[in-house]
Amino acid sequence: MTAEKITMGENGRLRVPNHPVIPFIEGDGTGPDIWAASKRVLDAAVDKAYNGEKKIAWKEVYAGEKAKNQVGEWLPEETLDTIKEYLVAIKGPLTTPVGGGIRSLNVALRQELDLYVCVRPVRYVDGVPSPVKYPEHVDMVIFRENSEDIYAGIEWEAESAEAKKVIQFLQEEMGVKKIRFPETSGIGVKPVSKEGTERLVRAAIEYALLHKRSSVTLVHKGNIMKFTEGAFKQWGYELAEREFGDKVFTWAQYDRIAAEQGKQAADEVQQAATEAGKLIVKDVIADAFLQQVLTRPKEYDVIATLNLNGDYISDALAAQVGGIGIAPGANINYVTGHAIFEATHGTAPKYAGLDKVNPGSVILSGVLMLEHLGWQEAADLIHQSLAKTILDKTVTYDFARLMEGATEVKCSEFANHLIENL
Ligand SMILES: NC(=O)C1=CN([C@@H]2O[C@H](COP(=O)(O)OP(=O)(O)OC[C@H]3O[C@@H](n4cnc5c(N)ncnc54)[C@H](OP(=O)(O)O)[C@@H]3O)[C@@H](O)[C@H]2O)C=CC1
Ligand SMILES: O=C(O)CCC(=O)C(=O)O
Ligand SMILES: [Mg+2]
16 A cells, blocks of 8 residues: 555545555653554554555654754754645644743644644543533533634743833833833733634634534633734624524624614524524633533533633533543644644653553544544544443543542553454
8 A cells, every 4th residue: 555645625625545644743741652552543443444445654753852852953844844745643742841941832833834723522421530410511612713812922021121122112102001010021912813713713613513513602801801802702703694694693693683672582583593403603701601611511512712711621621521631632724734633631741651641632632633534434433442441441540540440551551452442
C-alpha cells in the first residue's frame, strides 16, 4: 500500500486515501506514554474495521522538548510545513511555563495554521465516576474560538519599556484614568473581531443543524467587556439570523417580539419554532453558565464561546462527566481542511514516565480524527470498546481511585484491554 496525502476536494470535503500520511507530535511529560498507547489502539481499530484495507502511515514531527533537544528549536518550521502539507495531524500535550519562558506552542500551532475552532465534545460514558448526581444529563459540544481573545498572548510585562509606552498612550491619548497602579501594571490586549466571531458561530450552527442538536448557546461576559464579549453575542445573533434565516430562532428575535407584542406572544413564537424543529440560538453570561451547567445541564447543547471562556469551560465540563482523562478535542479550520487533534488536558508532569495516566483523551481525540476522515466504523469500534472496558472496571488510576471494586491498570495495560475489547 502506498502512503498518500490527504487533500482538500473542490467540494470542500477531504479526500482521504486508504493509506493516509498523518503527522503526529508525541508531546511532553506524559505525552510519550499516552501517545504510544493511543497509536496502538487507533491502529488496531482501523485494522479490525477495514481488514487491513486501510492503514494510517504515521509520520513523526517534532515540537516541544523533543524538538528542542533534537533540532534546537521548540517549534521547527519543518513541523509546521509538514502539517500544512498533510492537512490532518494529532498531538500529545506540550508544556508551557507559567510566567516567563516560551509562549504556548499549543496556541502557536493553532495560530500558525489558523485553526480557528476548538471543538470539544463532552458526553458521559456509563460507569465513569463523576462528582455530580446526574452526569448523564451532560451532552454538550463546545465550540471555542481558537485564534483571538486575550488568549492570543498579546501582552507586555509590568515595568517593561513596552508596558510603560502602552500605558502612557492609554493615559495621554485615550483618556484612560482607570489603571489603578500604572507603574506596576502588566498589560494584555483582548482582540475580538467580527470575522473571528462569525466563522466560529457559523461552524457551531452548521454543526448543530447537521447533527440535529436543539440549541446553540453563545457564552460571553458581555455585560462587563462590552465591545469584545458583548460584540461576540451581537455579531453571533446577527450572523445566525442573516445566514440561517428560517432554520433558527434566536433570543434576539424573542426580545424584539417581546418588546413589540409582549412576553406571551414571544413565548408562543418560540414554542412554535421549537415544535417546528428550528435550532434555538440563545446566550448566557459566562458566570451564570458555569453554575447552570451544574444545576440544569439539560438546557445546554452546543456551546459557542470565546477562547479563554472556552478553556475554562472545557476543563469544568470534563470534570463534570468524570474528568480530564477522557476529554478529547480537535482544532480545525473548516475552510482549508487543516486540523490538529489533541486532548483537553496538559502534560500532567508529575506522572511523566510512570506509564500511569489515562490515555483516553488522546484516544478519543483520535476517534474524532477518524470521524473527521470518514472512518466511522473504526471510530465506533473504539467507542464500544471504551464503554465495555470502563463497565468492566478495568481503568487507570484516575477512575480507579473513585470507583468501588475497580482494577487499576497502567496506561499501556488500559490500551491492551481496549484492543482486546475492540
Ligand atoms: N493542549 C495542551 O497541550 C495543553 C498543555 N497544557 C500544559 O500542560 C502543563 C501541565 O498543566 P496542568 O495545569 O498541570 O494541567 P494538566 O491537565 O496537565 O494536569 C492537571 C491534572 O489533571 C489530571 N490529568 C491530566 N491529564 C490526565 C490524564 N491523561 N489522565 C488522568 N488524569 C489526568 C491530573 O490530576 P490528578 O493530579 O488529580 O491526578 C493532573 O495532575 C502546563 O505546562 C500547561 O501549560 C495544559 C493544558 C493543555
Ligand atoms: O497551551 C497551553 O499550555 C494550555 C492550553 C490549554 O489549556 C488548552 O488549550 O485548553
Ligand atoms: Mg485548557
